[in-house]
Amino acid sequence: MPLLRDRISKRGLLMGLALLAALSGCSTTDTFEQPVPVPEIEATAEFKRVWSMSVGDGHDGDFLYLAPLNTGDLIYAASADGELYAVASDSGKVVWESEFEERIFSGLGGDGENLYLTTENADLVALSREDGTEIWRQPLPTEVLSAPQSNGSLVVAQTTDGKVLGFSAADGEKLWQYDGTVPVLSMRAAAAPLVGGDVVIASFASGKLIALAAGSGQPMWQYEVGQPQGRTELERLVDVAGQPLVIETAVMVVGYQGKLALVDIRTGQEIWSRKASSLYSPMIGGGEIYLASANGDIVALRGSDRREVWTQDRLAWRQLTQPMVYEDYLVVGDFEGYLHAIDRENGKLVGQLEFDDEGIRVPAQRLANGNLLVFGNSGKMAVFQVKPQD
Numbered sequence: 554m555p556l557l558r559d560r561i562s563k564r565g566l567l568m569g570l571a572l573l574a575a576l577s578g579c580s581t582t583d584t585f586e587q588p589v590p591v592p593e594i595e596a597t598a599e600f601k602r603v604w605s606m607s608v609g610d611g612h613d614g615d616f617l618y619l620a621p622l623n624t625g626d627l628i629y630a631a632s633a634d635g636e637l638y639a640v641a642s643d644s645g646k647v648v649w650e651s652e653f654e655e656r657i658f659s660g661l662g663g664d665g666e667n668l669y670l671t672t673e674n675a676d677l678v679a680l681s682r683e684d685g686t687e688i689w690r691q692p693l694p695t696e697v698l699s700a701p702q703s704n705g706s707l708v709v710a711q712t713t714d715g716k717v718l719g720f721s722a723a724d725g726e727k728l729w730q731y732d733g734t735v736p737v738l739s740m741r742a743a744a745a746p747l748v749g750g751d752v753v754i755a756s757f758a759s760g761k762l763i764a765l766a767a768g769s770g771q772p773m774w775q776y777e778v779g780q781p782q783g784r785t786e787l788e789r790l791v792d793v794a795g796q797p798l799v800i801e802t803a804v805m806v807v808g809y810q811g812k813l814a815l816v817d818i819r820t821g822q823e824i825w826s827r828k829a830s831s832l833y834s835p836m837i838g839g840g841e842i843y844l845a846s847a848n849g850d851i852v853a854l855r856g857s858d859r860r861e862v863w864t865q866d867r868l869a870w871r872q873l874t875q876p877m878v879y880e881d882y883l884v885v886g887d888f889e890g891y892l893h894a895i896d897r898e899n900g901k902l903v904g905q906l907e908f909d910d911e912g913i914r915v916p917a918q919r920l921a922n923g924n925l926l927v928f929g930n931s932g933k934m935a936v937f938q939v940k941p942q943d
Contacts, residue, residue, distance in 0.1 A: 596904050600938075607931075615658075618915055621928050621934065622661040623921075629682075635656065637680075640934075642921065651684065656673035675692065676690050693710060696712065704749060713741075717730070731763075733761075736758055740792040754818070759781075763776075774820060809831065845875060851876060851895060874915065882897060886908070892905070892917075893905055
């Protein structure tokens with residue numbers, strides 16, 4: 554569960570873990586509970602490791618989201634303590650490694666030429682994809698938790714205080730800045746902006762999804778994913794903390810204490826919506842929508858009418874990652890570092906692996922060859938296949 558941040562402080566207000574459990578409910582009327590123990594299951598599927606390695610000290614004790622960048626043949630990964638790696642996705646062979654001299658604060662973004670990251674001191678840095686050497690850097694107003702995104706000519710970074718900034722990918726020149734509003738109290742999480750050729754779509758802790766013109770940063774439309782309600786700041790939390798999912802000419806978005814919605818990417822008009830609460834993006838597979846609810850329930854919805862197909866509630870309050878589709882399974886990680894395999898047909902828990910005792914915060918990724926990339930908080934990185942148990 555993301556920490557809280559207060560916009561009064563540059564680094565954000567870091568709250569205690571006891572409070573975090575109280576903030577993972579799916580609505581303000583939920584009874585806040587402790588995470589359930591790891592459930593005992595009758596396993597019919599297993600995680601088969603293809604390769605593994607260690608990426609520095611991983612998040613190194615900070616509450617970060619250092620997701621690796623998967624570009625097909627190569628995986629680029631970074632640790633908070635400055636270790637950078639380019640790794641062959643099929644074999645795990647290290648192509649190059651580099652030691653960055655500053656602490657890294659965001660995961661890696663990239664395009665055909667460069668890699669992009671942000672530092673603890675709030676600098677946006679462009680690096681060569683060939684060897685990790687620095688190309689340019691620009692100061693940012695405050696910290697950035699989400700990976701910078703690029704369309705090849707424009708690089709966009711979104712700060713924790715609601716600013717969205719566009720830079721030239723070629724030389725780092727600042728091109729524009731949009732100043733969004735952020736409530737006094739919000740989750741210490743941030744959705745990476747979507748950067749297309751003509752439009753940038755950014756999500757905000759205010760519960761709004763806003764489309765900006767890529768060339769100028771001027772707002773084109775906005776959509777309200779969640780509306781703050783209640784008398785206390787905790788009750789009024791409506792963060793949109795997961796990157797919207799592009800589906801042809803629409804985007805699917807979900808918010809905390811808000812709704813799951815499909816929105817026209819050109820106009821911002823709502824196509825459909827239903828009540829939901831999640832901190833992570835939905836996942837789509839086989840005509841169904843899969844959602845990790847804020848209370849730990851995994852929900853499968855029929856894509857055609859959003860009717861519930863099944864709900865898996867045995868992982869309650871375990872701070873699950875975004876679900877990832879892997880053939881006949883869904884895979885999620887949790888705060889204690891377990892991977893869980895779920896049967897997509899009926900929602901049954903069918904596989905389990907303790908991967909990283911420091912937890913898993915970033916979602917698994919599918920590689921070009923179909924395998925599953927997992928990155929743990931301690932820096933453990935591995936590729937798996939999920940197969941029926943022998």
